[in-house]
Amino acid sequence: MNAKQIWQTAIERLRPRVNSAVFTTWFQGTSALSFQDGVFIIRVPTTFAKAQLETRFQELIRSTLIDITGGPVEVRFEVTKEQPAASDNGGDQPPTSRPSKRTYRLAKGRLSAPLRGKRATPSETTPALNSMAPSAPQDNAYRQKKEDYGIPLRPPVSYKQEQTTPTASPYAAPYSEKKGTAEPMHKEPPSSQEYSPVHPSAEGLLMNPRYTFSAFIVGKSNKLAHATSLAVAENPGRIYNPLFLYGGVGLGKTHLLHAIGHAGESAGLHVLYTTSEKFTNEIINAIRFQKTEEFRSKYRQIDILLVDDIQFIAGKESTEEEFFHTFNSLHNANKQIVVTSDRPPKAISSLQDRLRSRFEWGLLADVQPPEYEHRLAILRSKCDSLRFTVPASVIEYIARPTCSSVRELEGALNRVIAYATLHDAPLTISLAAQALEHIYDKKPPAPSNLTVNDVLDGICRYYNVNQELLRGKQRDRDIVWPRQVAMYLMREETSASLLQIGTALGGRDHTTIMHGWEKVHAEMGNNDQVRQEIASVLDSLQNRSF
Numbered sequence: 001m002n003a004k005q006i007w008q009t010a011i012e013r014l015r016p017r018v019n020s021a022v023f024t025t026w027f028q029g030t031s032a033l034s035f036q037d038g039v040f041i042i043r044v045p046t047t048f049a050k051a052q053l054e055t056r057f058q059e060l061i062r063s064t065l066i067d068i069t070g071g072p073v074e075v076r077f078e079v080t081k082e083q084p085a086a087s088d089n090g091g092d093q094p095p096t097s098r099p100s101k102r103t104y105r106l107a108k109g110r111l112s113a114p115l116r117g118k119r120a121t122p123s124e125t126t127p128a129l130n131s132m133a134p135s136a137p138q139d140n141a142y143r144q145k146k147e148d149y150g151i152p153l154r155p156p157v158s159y160k161q162e163q164t165t166p167t168a169s170p171y172a173a174p175y176s177e178k179k180g181t182a183e184p185m186h187k188e189p190p191s192s193q194e195y196s197p198v199h200p201s202a203e204g205l206l207m208n209p210r211y212t213f214s215a216f217i218v219g220k221s222n223k224l225a226h227a228t229s230l231a232v233a234e235n236p237g238r239i240y241n242p243l244f245l246y247g248g249v250g251l252g253k254t255h256l257l258h259a260i261g262h263a264g265e266s267a268g269l270h271v272l273y274t275t276s277e278k279f280t281n282e283i284i285n286a287i288r289f290q291k292t293e294e295f296r297s298k299y300r301q302i303d304i305l306l307v308d309d310i311q312f313i314a315g316k317e318s319t320e321e322e323f324f325h326t327f328n329s330l331h332n333a334n335k336q337i338v339v340t341s342d343r344p345p346k347a348i349s350s351l352q353d354r355l356r357s358r359f360e361w362g363l364l365a366d367v368q369p370p371e372y373e374h375r376l377a378i379l380r381s382k383c384d385s386l387r388f389t390v391p392a393s394v395i396e397y398i399a400r401p402t403c404s405s406v407r408e409l410e411g412a413l414n415r416v417i418a419y420a421t422l423h424d425a426p427l428t429i430s431l432a433a434q435a436l437e438h439i440y441d442k443k444p445p446a447p448s449n450l451t452v453n454d455v456l457d458g459i460c461r462y463y464n465v466n467q468e469l470l471r472g473k474q475r476d477r478d479i480v481w482p483r484q485v486a487m488y489l490m491r492e493e494t495s496a497s498l499l500q501i502g503t504a505l506g507g508r509d510h511t512t513i514m515h516g517w518e519k520v521h522a523e524m525g526n527n528d529q530v531r532q533e534i535a536s537v538l539d540s541l542q543n544r545s546f
């Protein structure tokens with residue numbers, strides 16, 4: 001085998017051993033340069049990728065190459081930008097992409113909202129993320145919408161609004177915030193968990209090893225769901241039975257379901273995780289092939305039954321019937337049942353009353369979209385688990401817009417990281433703004449209805465500056481600062497894109513606008529006087545007192 005063939009084989013072996021986001025981000029775009037005298041040289045597209053592969057995957061790559069070649073191998077990486085004629089890394093296969101269902105619906109943040117003491121405006125649906133973001137595998141055996149597998153189980157993380165101490169859960173441990181760190185946070189070689197395969201729950205569907213209690217960030221919006229899930233995990237069948245978790249898309253219901261499953265498996269219990277879709281298919285097949293007895297006996301032997309998206313069984317007569325009997329049989333035997341749904345039982349219109357009343361029998365716990373501080377904590381924890389140091393300002397930027405789903409938040413973070421990686425650029429607010437701009441620009445109209453011209457006029461009057469000077473090139477402090485405030489307020493208070501703002505300010509490019517925005521944003525964070533000044537400029541704009 002030549003170097004190229006060896007690397008192709010290695011890539012195929014490595015692909016299932018790391019999670020898909022990691023694979024897409026770091027391994028896609030590599031190729032073999034040479035293999036001579038036991039030294040295998042791998043081409044990587046960026047210095048960032050080189051550093052990541054060296055610190056995190058060198059040993060894994062080396063041992064894979066040793067397996068293939070049967071001899072000692074030293075691995076080196078070389079950064080070269082040009083692509084080989086044919087990629088050695090399976091580049092013929094398009095990167096796995098999220099199902100089209102995964103849409104990103106963050107609206108651009110209303111960063112100055114706190115000045116006015118109001119919350120951000122609701123988000124709006126925007127197009128799906130493109131393939132630039134690391135994405136989940138389309139594993140047939142697992143629901144496609146679910147997240148990447150195999151990301152290492154990081155030090156447990158817990159977030160509480162009222163306190164910063166870790167949760168008292170036996171599954172949780174302290175989480176140290178790494179706000180603002182400049183160095184990579186985790187330089188240690190990955191643990192074996194990083195490569196652990198997804199494991200099935202008995203004969204049910206696969207459970208995601210990443211969905212544990214310790215990786216679940218608790219906030220106001222999911223406190224009840226988390227606490228009841230934990231209680232159920234600790235005392236299956238004896239408390240809150242059934243547990244009915246409900247709430248909007250991507251808010252962590254499945255995560256909690258799997259966390260209960262993992263805890264049950266660790267305790268040696270027989271856990272079965274399924275979706276109502278799979279349950280329905282099983283029943284159809286059992287009826288068709290006259291295997292209903294086997295079906296029943298399988299479902300009645302389990303200690304914890306976890307059913308995702310139960311709302312889909314509504315209106316399917318045989319499925320509801322069979323589920324009803326399964327439910328009764330397990331419940332009578334004090335076995336635990338946990339189901340998730342996108343709405344409470346009352347709102348599942350075509351559900352049989354007898355099932356509805358059984359669901360309402362135990363405990364109903366909802367999950368709501370996370371508020372700002374909670375979003376920050378989730379993003380920090382995700383960076384931690386991805387082993388990325390993302391500056392606090394960038395995390396704050398990503399977290400600012402309201403979002404209706406944690407999945408969207410993760411998508412935004414992945415997108416920013418992927419953008420930085422692909423451009424081999426440092427993670428800054430400007431870069432994040434560029435990575436997310438087409439998404440942020442889908443924001444709803446600014447509540448103030450201000451236009452860029454309103455802001456321009458208002459700033460000029462407030463600071464008593466000539467408009468031509470403000471739009472011109474002069475760099476005196478008494479011109480530069482009002483210009484930057486204009487950039488900030490145009491971005492915050494109008495629905496204009498960076499391009500439109502740049503044009504209104506004398507043809508400046510988006511990087512300059514973002515730089516101005518960042519400057520004012522940072523000053524506001526550090527200086528009460530500046531915060532008051534911007535609030536008063538904003539007041540004057542809104543009241544048109546100029």
Ligand SMILES: Nc1ncnc2c1ncn2[C@@H]1O[C@H](COP(=O)(O)OP(=O)(O)OP(=O)(O)O)[C@@H](O)[C@H]1O
Binds near residue numbers: 216222407410
């Ligand atoms: N509180 C949280 N802490 C950490 N990660 C979270 C949290 N909530 C959600 N997530 C993550 O968000 C992603 C989506 O969560 P999940 O699939 O559990 O949502 P869901 O409510 O089941 O959505 P759906 O209704 O689409 O099934 C997962 O990667 C999950 O780990």
